[in-house]
Amino acid sequence: MESRALFERPPAAFRPSAYWFWHSIPDEATCRTQLADFQAKGIGTILIQARLALPREQYLSPDYLSAYRLAADIAAQLGLKLGIYDDYNWISGHAGGRTVEGRDELRERHLFWVSSADVQGKINGIHPSFTLKMGADIIAWQYEGGRIEWCEWTVEAALLHPSGAIDRRDQIVDVTSQVSLAGSDPASCGYSYDGAIASGWTLTVFVTARSATSRIINYLLPEAADRFIEVGLEPLVTALGEERVPDPVGSVFYDQPAPGFYRWDQIAGNPGNSLLFAPALRDHVASKTKVSFAIALLAVVHDVGPETLRLRALFHAAYSTLMNEAFFVTLRNWAEEKRIVLTGHEMLAHVSSWALNGGFTSIDPRVAPAADFFGIDALRHETAVDANNLLPQLAPKMGDSVARSNGRSRCVVETYFSAERTEVRAAGQWEVTLEAARAQAIRLACLGTRQFLWHGVYQTDGRDNDPTPFINPRFDFAPGINFEPWWPYHDLFAEETARVSAFIEPAKPRAPVAILYPLYTAFAEGPRHSHATHIGAWCEQLLAQDCDFMFVSEADLVDAAIEDGRLLASGLAFDAVVLPSVTVLETAVTIQTLDAFTKAGGRIWSSGETVSTVCTGEKAYGPVGVTSHTTAMPNAEMVSALLSTLTLDGPQISGQRPWQWIGRDVDGWWRMVVFNDGAEDIGFDILLGDGFDYAIWDAEHGSVEAIAAVQKLTVELEPHEVRCIRLHQNGRAAVATSLLSSRPALDRSQLIALAEGWIFAAGEGRAFAPISVDGGWEEQGFPAFSGTGIYRLSFTTETDADWMLELPTVNTAATSYIDGTKVGRRGWRPYRFALGHLAAGTHELELHVANTAANRYYDNTPYLGSGPDKSGLTARPLLIPLQNRPE
Structure with a gap:
């Protein structure tokens, strides 16, 4: 059986992978010693990543490229796969600053705004709120000379409007031609309006400025992506040569492409940060919204009446599409030309959380490639996401969901560790144990992970008596797992977790509930809206009730089929659809699909607010017909009652609840992973119809033991024990109960x-x-x-x-x-x-x-x-x- 061979000897796709942090250019002895060590410890794929400890001028230097080529040769000799990590440190696109060297027009340009009742005003106090928290060394990495300076200030739009409620669009007056700059410097800009502002009226002025010092690119410009490829990626591929690309170097991995998240003294309104700007944005927005760019801008910032949510959603949709096309499409085309896989992850504001913005709470993800997860995933070949610390979290479930929506499944999960016992997050967690990491890897696999990506293995363990974060490798989001005393045991972790992942691979998960990812609600309402926390609550409550789920997009719903009372989407069959405080939908066709689903016997559960705006489609649409609605946050009692109305196919568990994953093979057999991540023994029964055959697939040793004909399987799991079980209903049980326990008989x-x-x-x-x-x-x-x-x-x-x-x-x-x-x-x-x-x-x-x-x-x-x-x-x-x- 092919799946059994995959389980017994998992290839690199299932084995742990790792960033290999280069803090200096390694010599041949270092490359050979460390790569052989990584291979011996069960790692399947290495991505070389230059970190801040490596002098920036050495990145992509001839010596760097020579060492890179040598490392690829050694990796090939060892049977390791190599992936191109595409930048220096992180934030893909800057190529260690090379992208914007001599090309100032490619540096990030931002939209700022101010609303005032005065004819003169100022924008000042601009600061990259997210980056500042990381300290001076990160500022010096992102900005030339560590200076945050601005130039080329331009008035883009100015509008007069009532200070209070705006009832009609004709109450807004475009006065852009009457507003001019009134002086500017590298830190601020003044403006002047040559008219008068009546009592009860406000002037909102939008200006743009290009950063004079930022190494971050303008992701709205395809020429910036082209330049990034030219100076950042082509040198690597050229140095590697055709004999190394696409094997063993078969992928390119991008990491958190994102602009600076700027705030300023006068910021107000819906967005939490400044927006990127490029001239093409004007036409994209006007085409999408059917209003002038100036009116659309005002709707993004302020309430402009009944059209506000629709215009705001359409603006951000246009903005996101332009960004995706400029950056990700350009990268994908290049990767396909080179016959390598494009993978990587955007910034995930939900990292370490179940709520959509529960991780990076200080950013507005709409201003970065950080909201349209389904759209971005359609532009890469393999899905990857980011996870933080050792908590179950949204990232792998979202990754699996977008992959299935785009005809794939499961994902790579990069796992990094930020400090919890100090405010200096980069100090990391050298206290991570192998047991804790294994537990997280198994949980992540149950949530949709194919491959666990360590962040990372270190070239050096750094310096004593120097607590400087980032620059001292020791405190660059530790641990460097190869400097952990438990590193000699990593091969045990690698073999077992790879087999758990390979065991899951052939089956489709039993996920009876679909959660609508409310993209247009996120666009219109912003990350502080209740949809973000309602999503988190639904996820946690469903998992607490042992009910698996997937996210679906509106496009998935529009394309779905309905059969036997089930919604067929993303290759799965759903009995229920959840609307988590959804207020804005993209299209009225979504409502039609949901109505057809309920008429066929399907269930729609909603919480929080309800749909008030549909951006496109029929003007006359009715409310979404839901089978259950609560204005409150979903809780255990409510979710339990809703799930009791579903009839689940497949094996059932009674008794104490382990971590679990259940899926079905194409041949009709069921697969189960059960895991006890607690400190005490647990026991439970597994039932499947009148009787069933089962087989134990031992992830620790790679063996398979088949046992036939039982009515009930009683499982006892010791702390941190995992079991992989295949089951098939047979209806001819000869043994009433079978006991599955690994505990030896001891006196x-x-x-x-x-x-x-x-x-x-x-x-x-x-x-x-x-x-x-x-x-x-x-x-x-x-x-x-x-x-x-x-x-x-x-x-x-x-x-x-x-x-x-x-x-x-x-x-x-x-x-x-x-x-x-x-x-x-x-x-x-x-x-x-x-x-x-x-x-x-x-x-x-x-x-x-x-x-x-x-x-x-x-x-x-x-x-x-x-x-x-x-x-x-x-x-x-x-x-x-x-x-x-x-x-």
């Missing part, structure tokens, strides 16, 4: 607690000294030691027996040796090691325990937190004989 009445006599060394070649196993080594004289500590114990048994060693707590990975023989490695719970048959007498036990790098790298910095992290053993190891089985 705990005869256990021996190994409490006394331990000695310890803080690494190979170090002196041994007595230690207690009731507390970590960090509280016994080694507070800053990060590495592999060695525990030794001589113990005596009085009887021959087969023994199991159980370590109740380990911080954080362990290898066990008995009488000089290695018996096992574990990077997560349960920490049990089969010691085999031990004769009565004295034996030598040795445990090598690796902690995290946190105590070493955060020592003597502001980032340590409340004290050293737990390290090593913190509970007495247990020696337990296996139960004798009857002959």
Whole structure:
């Protein structure tokens, strides 16, 4: 079976991938050593990324390109895949500043505005609010000389309008020709109106300015994307040559293309940041909105009466389309010419959150490629998203959804770590354990991830006594996982998580609920509107009820078929559609589709506000007919009641709830992933009709065991245990219940607690000294030691027996040796090691325990937190004989 071969030996597409951070240009020895190490630890794909520690002038230099070519050759020899990370540091498009060198017209140009009752006014105090929080080094990276300066100020539009409510468009007077600049400098602009402003009236003036110093490009200009390719991507492909492209270098990865998110002293109205501007925007907006550019601009900023939401939505749709065509279409065309895959991710304001703007709350995603996820995904070949820290979050589910909408499935999830115990987010999390990362990788797989992308593996671990973020690699969104003491165990993580992903691959998920992604509501209302939080609430409540879901676009609904009371869209069948505080729709055809769905027996559930505006289509449309509506935020009781009206196909779980994923193969078999990410054992039953056959696909070892004919499968999962199960209804059950448990049969009445006599060394070649196993080594004289500590114990048994060693707590990975023989490695719970048959007498036990790098790298910095992290053993190891089985 092809899927079984995929599971047993997962290729690079399912294996963890990683950014390889270059902090300097590596020599051949470094390339060979590190790439061989990455390959040995189970990583399948590497993306070379130059970071701020690398002097910018060395990026794309002849020496850099030579090292890049060498790395590609070595990767090919090792069977690794290589992807082009397309920029210096991040924010794709600037090519380390080369795109705008000598081409000032390509630097970002922005729209600013001010509303006043005065004939003279000023725009000043402009600042990139998002970037400023990251510190002076990031400002110096984005701006020439670290200076934020503006030039080429231009009045684009000026309108007189009532200060209060505007009832009709004819109350707005275009006075652009009467407003002129009244002086400008690199930080501000003044304007003057040569008319009079009557009492109760306001003048709103829109000006543009080009940044004189920003290295960020204007994403509305296709010539900027062309220049980026010329100076940023072509040198890499040329250096690699046809013998390396498209194999092993088969993709190009873009990362968060986005303008500066500027605010200024006079900002007011709906947008939270300035907007990019290019001359082509005028015609795009006028064509889309059917009103003048000036009127459309005013609608974006202020309420202009009944047309406001429609005009605002259409403006942002035009803006987004222009940006997508200028940047992403240009990149895609180039990638296809080079026969490589375009992938990467836009800025995701929902990173680390379920709510649409719950991550980067200070930005307005409409001003960047950060709202039209379905449209952007149509322009790349493979889907990728961004995730932050170790929380279940929206990103992989959105990634899987947009991929399925565009004829693909699942996604790459870049996972980075921002600090939680210090406000300096770039300090990262050297305290991340392999167990925590594995749990997150399995959860992400259940949410739609094919490949886990580490951010990243480091070329160097940086410098002591220097807490500077970014510039010191040590604090550049740590951890660099290859400098973690648990890194030698990464191959265990890589093999198992790759098999879990490969197991999921052939099946379509059982996702009975579709959530409409309300793009035009997001365009019209902005990120502070309730649709953003309602989406988050629906996601969390559905998952809490073990109900999978997908997002669908309006285009998906318009193109959907309705069959047997189900909505067929994105290759899936949905029993219900959720409208999360949707106020604006693109087209009246969406309402017609939803009406047809309800008439066929489908369910439409809505919350929050309801539809008030449709941008295109029939003028006469009725309200959306919903089967259930609440103005409140969806809660557990409400969602549970709604789900009780659905009849789900396939296997059912009763009892305690594991993390789970359920999908169906084309041959009719069901696939399940069940995972216990908690601290206690859980148990539950799986049922499927009158009886079923099942098979256990062991993700740890790659083996498959088939078991036939049961009515009920009782599953017991220990903490952090994962199971992959295939099931097929047969209707001829011969065995009432089958028990699935990996816990060995142990005679705990005869256990021996190994409490006394331990000695310890803080690494190979170090002196041994007595230690207690009731507390970590960090509280016994080694507070800053990060590495592999060695525990030794001589113990005596009085009887021959087969023994199991159980370590109740380990911080954080362990290898066990008995009488000089290695018996096992574990990077997560349960920490049990089969010691085999031990004769009565004295034996030598040795445990090598690796902690995290946190105590070493955060020592003597502001980032340590409340004290050293737990390290090593913190509970007495247990020696337990296996139960004798009857002959």
